[in-house]
Amino acid sequence: NAGVTQTPKFQVLKTGQSMTLQCAQDMNHNSMYWYRQDPGMGLRLIYYSASEGTTDKGEVPNGYNVSRLNKREFSLRLESAAPSQTSVYFCASSERGRATGGYTFGSGTRLTVV
């Protein structure tokens, strides 16, 4: 049982390049999330998808787009990378509803934009 799988694990981009971060979960969770983690800033929500077919902006959506391809997959796209997007990106998934609330996280993608 893999849980939440993110690819790639590391990436270096030049300013202006585009790329897509992939995330897949095999737990049949309804909700999926993308966070970025920066020193001293904690985790900040970029976008989330409460269920298949829906996506919503989080706290820091500018410069990003997302696609909920199906129930398993939720991708994050940087159309024109900027140095300010250098960060560690985490994907997470959860069941909907207050009964659980706990997230399962992927292992992260360490992105550097030069």
Place this chain on the structure above:
Amino acid sequence: AQRVTQPEKLLSVFKGAPVELKCNYSYSGSPELFWYVQYSRQRLQLLLRHISRESIKGFTADLNKGETSFHLKKPFAQEEDSAMYYCALLNSGGSNYKLTFGKGTLLTVNP
């Protein structure tokens, strides 16, 4: 607006000493709070949730609604407890549920 505050960026204790990681929250509804832990360069893992009233790896946390706090405690710290700890608040807006995280506290347990 919902907010989670972890006042200490860094906390250093010696092995065997008690440890308390502070977390305060601001939320208009009935809060549901969690502690997550991230060991060096690993993924975040759920440590405990207040609704379970559980003790994991010797850690406990009690929700104090009067003080709007959810501090994480352990009576005797171990070196393997060294990690980044995040307090998180479940934010339910309509049918959407998402976690708001604090900025984290880096705990170092010295031998």
